[in-house]
Amino acid sequence: MKFLSLNRELATNFLVDFVRAEVTKFGFDKVVLGLSGGIDSALSAAFAARALGPSNVLAYAMPHRDSAATSLEDAKTVADSLGIPLEVVDITAAVEALREGLACDDAVGLGNIKARTRMICLYEKSRSERALVLGTSNKTELLLGYGTQHADMASGLNPLGDLYKTQVFALSEHIGLPRAVIDKPPSADLWVGQKDEDELGFTYAEVDRLLVRMIDRRESNDDLVEDGFTREFVERIRAKVRNAQYKRQAPILAKVGLRTIGIDFLYHRDWGR
Amino acid sequence: MSVRRPFTACLAQTSPVLGDVEQNLEQHAAAIENAKGEEAGLIVFPELALTGYRLRDLTYEVAMRRDDPVVEQLARHSRGIDILTGFIEESEDHRFYNVAAYFSAGRLLHVHRKVYLPTYGLFEEGRFFAEGTRFDAFETGLGRIGVLVCEDVWHLSSAYAYFLQDVDWLLVISSGPGRGLPEAGKEPSSGKAWNSVLVACAGFFQVGVIFVNRVGWEDGVKFWGGSKYVDPAGEIRGEAGQVDPQLVFVDLDPRDLRLARINTPVRRDERPSILAQLIDRLAKEGRVV
Numbered sequence: 001m002k003f004l005s006l007n008r009e010l011a012t013n014f015l016v017d018f019v020r021a022e023v024t025k026f027g028f029d030k031v032v033l034g035l036s037g038g039i040d041s042a043l044s045a046a047f048a049a050r051a052l053g054p055s056n057v058l059a060y061a062m063p064h065r066d067s068a069a070t071s072l073e074d075a076k077t078v079a080d081s082l083g084i085p086l087e088v089v090d091i092t093a094a095v096e097a098l099r100e101g102l103a104c105d106d107a108v109g110l111g112n113i114k115a116r117t118r119m120i121c122l123y124e125k126s127r128s129e130r131a132l133v134l135g136t137s138n139k140t141e142l143l144l145g146y147g148t149q150h151a152d153m154a155s156g157l158n159p160l161g162d163l164y165k166t167q168v169f170a171l172s173e174h175i176g177l178p179r180a181v182i183d184k185p186p187s188a189d190l191w192v193g194q195k196d197e198d199e200l201g202f203t204y205a206e207v208d209r210l211l212v213r214m215i216d217r218r219e220s221n222d223d224l225v226e227d228g229f230t231r232e233f234v235e236r237i238r239a240k241v242r243n244a245q246y247k248r249q250a251p252i253l254a255k256v257g258l259r260t261i262g263i264d265f266l267y268h269r270d271w272g273r
Numbered sequence: 274m275s276v277r278r279p280f281t282a283c284l285a286q287t288s289p290v291l292g293d294v295e296q297n298l299e300q301h302a303a304a305i306e307n308a309k310g311e312e313a314g315l316i317v318f319p320e321l322a323l324t325g326y327r328l329r330d331l332t333y334e335v336a337m338r339r340d341d342p343v344v345e346q347l348a349r350h351s352r353g354i355d356i357l358t359g360f361i362e363e364s365e366d367h368r369f370y371n372v373a374a375y376f377s378a379g380r381l382l383h384v385h386r387k388v389y390l391p392t393y394g395l396f397e398e399g400r401f402f403a404e405g406t407r408f409d410a411f412e413t414g415l416g417r418i419g420v421l422v423c424e425d426v427w428h429l430s431s432a433y434a435y436f437l438q439d440v441d442w443l444l445v446i447s448s449g450p451g452r453g454l455p456e457a458g459k460e461p462s463s464g465k466a467w468n469s470v471l472v473a474c475a476g477f478f479q480v481g482v483i484f485v486n487r488v489g490w491e492d493g494v495k496f497w498g499g500s501k502y503v504d505p506a507g508e509i510r511g512e513a514g515q516v517d518p519q520l521v522f523v524d525l526d527p528r529d530l531r532l533a534r535i536n537t538p539v540r541r542d543e544r545p546s547i548l549a550q551l552i553d554r555l556a557k558e559g560r561v562v
Contacts, residue, residue: 006456007459021489272292
């Protein structure tokens, strides 16, 4: 698929340079990230290890007692292959306390609690280690809204945010991530047996072929249907992208004053950097 | 016409700090010192090298009048070397221009206000800046010069305007951001397109083209450098990398201008009156503004 094809060497160097520049600019030399055992966090960690040196990438595996055993094993494999330190922080007690306190018996609700508990752990490590939180959400997830707000979507900088999942696979091959991580079916592992593609109802390969044309090439639904995508699929994905817009931005403010943050108080984050 | 002599130019491919004029002035001073040590006759900095590019509301905070102490300090640096650099100029009537300022022999010699302000995609210049309205060539000790800022050069009429004014050297300064990584097996497309435009300018107009583009990142947007000198025959004579701040020294030789204009005397044969008549007719018909 030519629209998803990348010059892998150039893209890798580009994203490594991004991590180095945007971390050091703010006076940091380290990052922290959650290593789930999946491909996204592995690739983010690999970029950071090249950018900052392996010892400056502090990885955390944060299993819950219901997490798949393979998740922790794969996280260890990734950390070993990159030579980065890995600490295991068990989130079972914290999650169970919240589950009880909130009387939460909903699978998605509990999944969100796990994801947000991991965010809390990472931001505490960010403080104690004086390190930025490195994001691991890819463009496919961000566009579809397939992530938890203020959880896995929270970070200080994210080298994967403009890479479709298909491109994450391609760069992971290029950079030589462990086979086990590349080959296993993607899973958020928020409940037993969860698989991304089962839950979504389509494969990443299918949706990426559609998204790159819908978003990057601005093609209309009619053009996409003419080229062989079903109308149901095209309309469903476009609705998902629209409905998830709120997740991708800061809360809206009511304009009261002369200059309002985000509306006409406009500065980039690298202000003075 | 003054006697043209060969000279060395320093392409100062810097990575400006966003919104911090003081730090950027220090970058300038260091590069100028270095270039003087190499006996360069000219040093060229990128677009908005004194302020950074993605300014938004910082525009009003970093803007300077022509008599600002920073501008006067740059003028003092230009004793012994000509300097071209970029900043935001605030006019008497409080318009804010993206300018390229040329300093020579201790004074501000010329200011070009960017005419074509990109306002599409990631570009927001038209929202914050006022448009320049002129392409004025000017005489220096190094030859006759025309200055363009980034998007200006994508309008062929801009370089043509300088061609009509018989410039020797075209100085193009830029903050060119990467927009889309290339497919497998291909090089970055913006760099390639820029190269074609710069080489075409040299080829169409028999001028030496100096291009200085910045490097570094601003909020996830990367500027791709690739500063270079294209000689009047269209050959790339010196080129910086795409990642790091760098000073590249190139030699400019007026004999190259002479030879190119003997080999291909398009300026001698050009008939601007045909274009003038066309524009005049189209204007009367209401088809150009």
